[in-house]
Amino acid sequence: MRILTLAAAAAAFHATPPARHGTHLQAAIDDDENLSPEDMAKFAAQAPSDSEQAALFAQLKEQFAAIEGSTYGGARDEDYFEEEEENTLEAELRKAGGRLSKQDQRDVDRAALEATFERAKEDFKSTVEKMKEDDLAVTNIKRAELEAEMAAEARAFETRMDALAREAGVDPRGPLPEFDEDVIVTLDDVLAEPAPVSNIPVSSAIRVCGAKGGALQEQVVDELKKLGVQEASVGDAKRGNTGTLVLVDAGEAEAKRLVETARPRRVVVASRQGVTRSGEFAFLFRKGALDGARGVEGAAKLALQKIGEGGESVVVRLGEAKGASGEAVVEVGDTLDEATSTDVAAAALARCCLDARVANATLAVSGADASVDWSDLLLKADGPELLRRPARSSENEVLSWVREWATLWTAKGDNARRLTTPVDVVPTPNGAELVFVDKRAPKRSKAGGVRLVVEAVGGVRVRAVRGAYSEGIAVKAMSEDLILARLDEDLSRTFGG
Numbered sequence: 001m002r003i004l005t006l007a008a009a010a011a012a013f014h015a016t017p018p019a020r021h022g023t024h025l026q027a028a029i030d031d032d033e034n035l036s037p038e039d040m041a042k043f044a045a046q047a048p049s050d051s052e053q054a055a056l057f058a059q060l061k062e063q064f065a066a067i068e069g070s071t072y073g074g075a076r077d078e079d080y081f082e083e084e085e086e087n088t089l090e091a092e093l094r095k096a097g098g099r100l101s102k103q104d105q106r107d108v109d110r111a112a113l114e115a116t117f118e119r120a121k122e123d124f125k126s127t128v129e130k131m132k133e134d135d136l137a138v139t140n141i142k143r144a145e146l147e148a149e150m151a152a153e154a155r156a157f158e159t160r161m162d163a164l165a166r167e168a169g170v171d172p173r174g175p176l177p178e179f180d181e182d183v184i185v186t187l188d189d190v191l192a193e194p195a196p197v198s199n200i201p202v203s204s205a206i207r208v209c210g211a212k213g214g215a216l217q218e219q220v221v222d223e224l225k226k227l228g229v230q231e232a233s234v235g236d237a238k239r240g241n242t243g244t245l246v247l248v249d250a251g252e253a254e255a256k257r258l259v260e261t262a263r264p265r266r267v268v269v270a271s272r273q274g275v276t277r278s279g280e281f282a283f284l285f286r287k288g289a290l291d292g293a294r295g296v297e298g299a300a301k302l303a304l305q306k307i308g309e310g311g312e313s314v315v316v317r318l319g320e321a322k323g324a325s326g327e328a329v330v331e332v333g334d335t336l337d338e339a340t341s342t343d344v345a346a347a348a349l350a351r352c353c354l355d356a357r358v359a360n361a362t363l364a365v366s367g368a369d370a371s372v373d374w375s376d377l378l379l380k381a382d383g384p385e386l387l388r389r390p391a392r393s394s395e396n397e398v399l400s401w402v403r404e405w406a407t408l409w410t411a412k413g414d415n416a417r418r419l420t421t422p423v424d425v426v427p428t429p430n431g432a433e434l435v436f437v438d439k440r441a442p443k444r445s446k447a448g449g450v451r452l453v454v455e456a457v458g459g460v461r462v463r464a465v466r467g468a469y470s471e472g473i474a475v476k477a478m479s480e481d482l483i484l485a486r487l488d489e490d491l492s493r494t495f496g497g
Contacts, residue, residue: 141420141478144478145420145478148474148477149440149474151474153440159471159472160442203231203240203241203242203243204231204243205231205232205233205241205242205243205244206224206229206231206232206233206242206243206244206245206246206353207232207233207234207235207236207237207241207242207244207245207246207262207264208220208221208232208233208234208235208246208248209234209235209237209245209246209247209248209250209254209258210247210248210249210250210254211249211250211251211254212249212250212251214248214249215342216248216249216270216342216345216346217234217246217248217249218234219342219343219345219346220246220248220346220349220350221233221234222346223346223347223349223350223351224350224353226350227350227351227354229353229354237258237261237262237264238261238262239261239262239263241262242262242263242264243264243265243266244264244265244266244267244268244353245258245259245262245264245266245267245268246267246268246270246349246353247267247268247269247270247296247300248270248349249270250296251292251296252292252295252296252298252299253299255269255296255299255300255303256299256300256302256303259299259300259303259304259307260303260306260307263307263309263311264304264311265309265311265312266311266312266313266314266353266359267300267301267304267311267312267313267314268313268314268316268349268352268353269296269297269300269313269314269315269316270316270318270345270349271293271294271296271297271315271316271317271318272286272289272290272293272317272318272319273317273318273319273334273336273337273338273340273364273366274286274290274317274334274337275290275293275294275297275317275334276333276334277290277334278290278291278294282337283337297315300313301313312359312360313360314352314358314359314360314361314362314363315361315362315363316345316348316349316352316363316365317334317336317362317363317364317365318340318345318348318365318366319336319337319338319339319340319365319366320339320340321339321340321341321342321345322339323339324338324339324340324341324344324366324367324368325339325367325368326367326368326369327367327368327369327372328344328347328348328365328366328367328368328369328370328372328374328377329365329366329367329377330348330363330364330365330377330378330380331363331364331380332361332362332363332364332380332381332384332385333362333363333364333384334362334364335364336364336365336366338366338367339366339368340365340366340367341367341368341370343368343369343370344365344366344367344368344369344370345365346370347370347374348363348365348374351374351378352378355375355378355381357378357379357381357382358378358381361381361384363378363380363381376457382465383451383465383466383467384465384466385463385464385465385466386450386464386465386466386480386484387462387463387464387484387487387488388461388462388463388464389461389462389487389488389491389492390458390459390460390461390495391454391459391460391461391462391491391494391495391496392459392460392495392496393460393495394460395454395456395460398454398460398462398495399430399431399454401494401495402431402432402452402454402462403427403431403432405452405487405490406425406432406433406434406452407425409423409425409434409483410422410423410424410425417486419479419482419483420476420478420479420482421436421437421438421447421476421479422436422437423435423436423437423449423479424437428451428452428453430453430454430455431451431452431453431454431462432451432452433449433450433451433452433467434449434450434451434452434467434483435447435448435449435467436448436449436467436476436479438473438476441470441473442470445470445472445473446467446468446469446470446473447469447470447473447476448466448467448468448469448473448475448476449466449467450464450465450466450467450480450483450484451464451465451466451467452464452487453465462487462491464483464484464487466480
């Protein structure tokens with residue numbers, strides 16, 4: 001503003017003191033010839049003299065010379081025009097910088113350059129570190145893929161060798177051991193072993209057993225009777241009178257003895273959430289109980305396998321009863337860490353005795369409200385289910401979208417989506433299936449995939465289900481995870497959640 005004021009004042013003068021007829025007052029007199037003699041005399045008296053104009057001109061010249069960057073007769077455009085700036089901290093700093101001396105300005109410029117180079121150096125270092133991390137991640141992925149492929153080839157080779165051994169009349173498992181080192185067998189176990197009986201009829205009765213007892217066992221029996229099971233009881237598991245054995249609060253040795261005694265067609269084990277994560281920090285204080293639960297699961301499965309009658313096992317991992325809330329939730333595997341009420345636990349165990357889809361599955365259950373659609377929840381065990389998402393649109397529109405989306409994984413070109421294991425797309429009546437093409441797998445074997453199912457259940461939803469794998473073929477976990485991540489993202493973007 002100071003520069004603008006001085007510039008405006010200087011504009012009224014020339015390099016030499018102007019004559020009186022060059023002043024604004026004289027111009028006003030010349031412009032209006034009709035002024036009276038009195039007014040003209042008044043204006044003439046008020047006009048500055050030649051000496052006053054010369055003094056004012058000299059003063060303005062000195063003030064211009066004192067302004068850095070401006071000289072008399074050589075003023076810059078920025079001396080006359082002030083840029084409009086936002087009232088920000090940066091603008092205030094620029095204004096303050098304009099009042100600095102040349103040396104101070106050079107110091108400020110040098111500091112700004114040094115700061116810029118320092119930021120560039122840090123950005124470069126960050127970029128290099130990120131490239132190193134990405135390279136390490138790719139290396140780890142390739143290593144994991146190689147290990148998985150080698151394991152799959154080893155299993156396929158073992159499977160082929162076992163088949164050749166069986167064709168030659170040799171049991172590839174070799175002689176069965178006389179005892180199981182992982183299970184403690186007491187004298188009571190030996191005395192309780194029943195005498196061999198042949199031609200025992202198959203029973204449909206369900207027995208709930210466990211030495212520690214507890215109210216949960218009685219609740220399971222009550223739930224079974226509500227579901228129409230005629231013969232269900234606590235205890236009394238014997239060979240020939242037990243079709244399904246439910247182990248609740250049983251010990252490791254007890255689980256082994258009960259399975260070998262009753263020889264059931266299905267064993268349902270009530271276990272604990274976190275069995276496979278006992279080494280993680282969140283579960284360290286429960287490690288003893290979790291290791292005990294793992295022992296019970298292993299003893300029951302091993303005993304069932306030794307019987308050699310094709311029995312099924314179902315593991316239901318439950319949370320603590322205290323603090324349970326909300327509707328019942330069921331997930332495949334050991335992914336939950338939430339409380340489970342006794343009502344939900346009893347309902348889940350009872351239904352796992354009767355539902356064929358949960359055979360040889362491991363489920364995690366939590367929640368407090370058991371009045372849910374258990375058939376739909378246990379559907380997750382069929383496959384198993386990998387993803388379930390709602391879609392806010394019509395069933396036909398979602399079905400068309402899913403089939404078109406599946407073809408993106410087989411498209412060609414730079415924008416095509418890539419997988420570690422390539423896929424073929426097979427349309428199905430209610431969706432499509434991405435079938436893995438594993439060139440290392442034996443011919444006519446099933447290498448898995450991801451089946452996309454569109455259903456009108458409580459609205460419209462899309463489920464992703466794991467495809468069938470032949471024995472000895474490794475699960476394509478990395479390709480599965482990538483497909484599921486993109487499906488979840490694209491569904492949310494297109495149809496909402």
